[in-house]
Amino acid sequence: MTDELLASSAAQLPEWIAGRVEFFLAHTTRCATPHVPEIMLHLGTEAVPLWDAIERRFGAAAATAPPYWGFAWPGGQAVARHVLDHPEIVMGRRVLDFASGCGISAIAAAKSGAVRVESHDIDPLAVIAITMNADANGVAVEVSAVDLLQDNTEFDYSGIDLVLAGDAFYDGDLADRATAFLKRCRGAGCTVLIGDPGRAALPRQLLVKRGEYVVPVAAENQYTAATTREAHHSVLATVWELDADKVAATFAS
Numbered sequence: 631m632t633d634e635l636l637a638s639s640a641a642q643l644p645e646w647i648a649g650r651v652e653f654f655l656a657h658t659t660r661c662a663t664p665h666v667p668e669i670m671l672h673l674g675t676e677a678v679p680l681w682d683a684i685e686r687r688f689g690a691a692a693a694t695a696p697p698y699w700g701f702a703w704p705g706g707q708a709v710a711r712h713v714l715d716h717p718e719i720v721m722g723r724r725v726l727d728f729a730s731g732c733g734i735s736a737i738a739a740a741k742s743g744a745v746r747v748e749s750h751d752i753d754p755l756a757v758i759a760i761t762m763n764a765d766a767n768g769v770a771v772e773v774s775a776v777d778l779l780q781d782n783t784e785f786d787y788s789g790i791d792l793v794l795a796g797d798a799f800y801d802g803d804l805a806d807r808a809t810a811f812l813k814r815c816r817g818a819g820c821t822v823l824i825g826d827p828g829r830a831a832l833p834r835q836l837l838v839k840r841g842e843y844v845v846p847v848a849a850e851n852q853y854t855a856a857t858t859r860e861a862h863h864s865v866l867a868t869v870w871e872l873d874a875d876k877v878a879a880t881f882a883s
């Protein structure tokens with residue numbers, strides 16, 4: 631859909647959603663990253679002004695975390711590139727994109743033949759971003775803001791074959807809880823692929839390397855995506871797989 635069509639469709643949505651869709655379209659630009667040119671995304675240009683705009687429009691409670699969804703992070707870009715280049719990894723499988731952000735990994739999975747793709751992100755604006763970005767690529771992605779890391783969340787691991795997690799280890803506490811969840815996924819038989827640009831909290835001892843990607847990033851912030859408009863620096867991002875034997879050993883010990 632074009633942005634004009636999206637904007638006119640937004641007018642028919644409930645007010646809460648319509649306001650956020652309208653905000654999203656007004657504060658992002660439709661573009662692709664040089665590393666994953668097949669996927670169109672609505673991306674922001676600078677994180678702090680976007681974050682300020684969210685607080686002004688929706689209040690402080692809506693701005694407790696930065697607008698991660700406005701950028702395609704190197705880890706997510708690496709996972710997306712890996713999946714697009716190796717469609718056999720997702721073909722015919724049911725995929726969960728954990729910490730989906732702008733949804734780039736989920737969209738790559740949907741474009742590469744996954745039978746069902748489900749994205750989870752706790753930021754309500756990420757839910758809007760993933761929905762709009764999936765639509766911009768003509769693919770179906772189910773989106774949820776349910777926090778799968780909460781102790782009381784019931785999750786049916788048997789409904790998923792493959793879990794993707796791009797750039798989900800940027801914070802120590804989140805990394806610990808995400809690792810525990812991803813280990814449960816692996817223990818239940820899911821393949822787990824993680825894209826990461828070298829974060830300290832990554833559980834390297836549980837991982838085997840599946841690919842390395844040099845991802846162009848914006849000059850002013852090494853972790854946000856370059857678009858074709860910007861001068862490039864680059865970051866080495868690795869795609870890792872959670873190893874079944876290494877995970878089993880942690881459950882046994």
Ligand SMILES: C[S@@+](CC[C@H](N)C(=O)[O-])C[C@H]1O[C@@H](n2cnc3c(N)ncnc32)[C@H](O)[C@@H]1O
Pocket residue numbers: 695698699701702703704705706707728729730731732733734735750751752753756777778779795796797798800804
């Ligand atoms: C650095 S961004 C990466 C986004 C995307 N995967 C990418 O690579 O572009 C991390 C994302 O994790 C999300 N997040 C944080 N805690 C989460 C949780 N408990 N469950 C799901 N997503 C979470 C944030 O809202 C944010 O969108």
